[in-house]
Amino acid sequence: MLDILLRYSPLISAAATLLGLLSLYLIYRQLKDSKSWNKLHFTYTFSPDxxxxxxxxxxxxxxxxxxxxxxxxxxxxxxxxxxxxxxxxxxxxxxxxxxxxxxxxxxx
Known part of the structure; x- marks a missing residue:
């Protein structure tokens, strides 16, 4: 079992790194989308009629x-x-x- 983990450890660390990078990208997209949504929502919420x-x-x-x-x-x-x-x-x-x-x- 330990032999299998040692053999595939570079593959596992690469997959974990890619998953981390994907998570950071998705966080960036979410922040960007929420910023544009907040601008749009502010316009309709706080503007006078x-x-x-x-x-x-x-x-x-x-x-x-x-x-x-x-x-x-x-x-x-x-x-x-x-x-x-x-x-x-x-x-x-x-x-x-x-x-x-x-x-x-x-x-x-």
Whole structure:
């Protein structure tokens, strides 16, 4: 029995090595597939519904003329988009005047 194992030990180690390499390849494929699946799943899970996104786009276009702009957003506009906690009261007043003027200009 020991004689048979010693005779076929190179064959057994080669088969075990090939099995290990095959396992590593399959692990790589599984990780690659799960990464693409997670990207796809994230898109449908965490994206807002299309009507909410459309309302937000209309809101931004009315206030910032987002789609027809020739110049980049100002620092104050970026602060407004990030959140109210980053804006001083003076900046808030300036933003209200700017946004109100752009909305009134579109409706007039």
């Amino acid at each position: 299309s009507s909410a996104l459309e309302e937000f786009e209309i809101f931004l276009d009315e206030r910032l003329n987002l789609w027809n702009r020739d110049n980049p957003l100002t620092e104050l506009e970026v602060k407004a988009l990030i959140g109210k906690e980053h804006i001083s009261p003076e900046d808030t007043e300036k933003l209200c005047q700017t946004f109100d003027a752009s909305v009134k200009k579109k409706t007039a």
